Amino acid sequence: MDQLPNDDEIECLLNIDDGINDDEKKIKNKLWQEGSNDRRDGVGVSSDMDVPIDSDMIIEEEQSILEAQTSSAVEELKLAVAFQGKGAVQRQVNALSELRRLLSRSEFPPVEIALRSGAIPLLAQSLSFGSQDEQLLEAAWCLTNIAAGKPEETRALLPALPLLIAHIGEKSSLPVAEQCAWALGNVAGEGEELRHILISQGALLPLAKMMLPNKGSTVRTAAWALSNLIKGPDPKAATELIKIDGVVDAILRHMRKSDDELATEIAWVVVYLSALSTIATSVLVKTDLLQLLIERLASSNSLQLLIPVLRSLGNLIAGDAYTTNAVLVVGHEITDNIIRALSKCLKSEHRVLKKEAAWVLSNIAAGSVAHKQLIYTSEASPLLLQLLSTSPFDIKKEVAYVVGNLCVAPAEGSGRSSLISDHLVSFVRSGCLRGFIDLVRSADIEAARLGLQFMELVLRGMPNGEGQQLVEKEDGIDAMERFQFHENEDLRNMANQLVDKYFGEDYGLDH
């Protein structure tokens, strides 16, 4: 991973001789010498500096100064913790505060040194019950930043976890609870094993409760930490969470009323609930949540928010047929709204939105014939066709799923599904075949299969041999023949079957 700059690197950095460096040095010197000054008219310079100005080129010397400062800060903390006399509390708070400052420098926080100097047991001690808020806050902050480091650094927090969990109880002051939740969020974000430990230590319930109030940064931090805690892959936490009193109500409330930032974190909670827990999904789809998500999707322009909202919708639709069958009923306004909102995403410039919106549409298009007709006649159709021919591969593949699903009726028992001729003919005549043949030519097995399957629909379903002509014109025969000796047996067979059936000895006799 990251290295301290080696000698060569430093050499390179220092050897760069041009105006930029000089400017930086000038600024740095000015600020050092003069404290605060105007860089130019109208702009004040903040003089409220906690730490001296860094050079952005970390010189080894500075780093080792930082490390030395850190180990002495930990030393002082050790003495402060042991100290029993007058002013003990203040001394401890000061020591913690100093360590926190050193760990809050954005360049290279000296986490490893802090750990090696023995910070963790001291920080854990500083979290003991009955301690003053300021002390708890500083200690939790130190732990937060240590936990934001490398995996082994996060794991070093183990001894402190039960204490952190304890301080997110309802008796704690909000800033303390929030800082502890933040630290726990970092720990949970590290990996499955730590999540499991936190859950077994009882972190879920108090964290969930922190999400219930109407507003405040604490609610947002708690939601974020919670999303890290339940993200699995073990679905147990997600299933537990949905059962906690007040959680569903809070989710709905926040999704309805809160600002974008909180809504974003809540949406991520919903993403994991819906992706991991079928129970949670079935509970959520019976509430107003879909409606609220669709409204957010339609009205927001914040990518941060749109992604989890879109994905939540996708998960809820993919996870339970009830959603498409009973909630997104054709003819109801909610269904028109979702198609419109998804179309908005298809038009977006963001790849993630386009891709995942197509995925969601593909699942709605896997529903009833009425659903397929609705999508087919909506503004989504021309967008899909355009994306199929021009978009990057990953989006193209998802769009292919939509188009194909729109052309095939729901399966009834065994036997191949029947075609929806109107849709197929119209799409093909609008030029969609090329995009599918691109997929056949791609390196992706799944995409190639998709392409071949659609070609079969075209060859079967277009009237008067039009399918064969079109496939030939688009070099489809060539694309299929590439699979003749392909290593994948399925693709080989499919391609060969199509060629044999539709381009066999009889083909060309009418030409």
Add this chain to the structure above:
Amino acid sequence: MMMVDNHLQTQTQLQSEFQYWLPVLRRFGPDDPFFASGNIERELLAKQVALDLTEEEKQQLRNLEDEHREVFCPIVGCVARLRSLAEFEDHYNARHTACCSVCSRVYPTSRLLSIHVSEAHDSFFQAKAARGYPMYECLVEGCGVKLKSYKSRHQHLMDKHNFPSSFEFFKKSRPSKKERVKKTQRKKQQHATEDGEGSSAMQVEEETLDGLVSALSKLTPSDSSPSAISFGRRHTRGLAFVPRVVHRETKK
């Protein structure tokens, strides 16, 4: 979905039946690669500019907006005038960052951004590269050399342009962690010539090294954006911005 098709059974070889198109619900687990690019977006949170303001400063800011004062963009070389925080953020995002719309990594130049987008997010790029076409451009502008793999490009950078072996153009992101940073130090001002590409090869290299080695390798936006931007009235304390750093990679 293997179905018997009598037509085909007249073939001499017994083939499996054609797998016809079947509309089905497709579901993905939360860690499925399908969701990867969206996850990266979340985990980086690169565009979140968190304000570290006291009540007094917030009030100052409100007054600032009320009185229609203008301040200059604090980026060296930028002459934009801005009337509010929101305007500053918009201007800043539009003019001083080259941010990948897929994964939110920030680059010091548009050229490097576009190289990144091709290499990291474009499947056609991957396909061509897999077929052996030299697709990996040398990062130093003006060099023009293209290599067949990420590694050989890395080697070229070291051999021809004296890059350190530890330099990594593309680093993987880390799982969702957030560090709390509260400081008002002024960091390096990004060399922000608005017509940036007029820089010399040396400058690009320096930006590449500085910006990328320290900024990219830690996947923070901070080194291509000032982390403390003073924004306030003449001669007064002013306000400080701190980007909300998400990932920390401790340099060891």
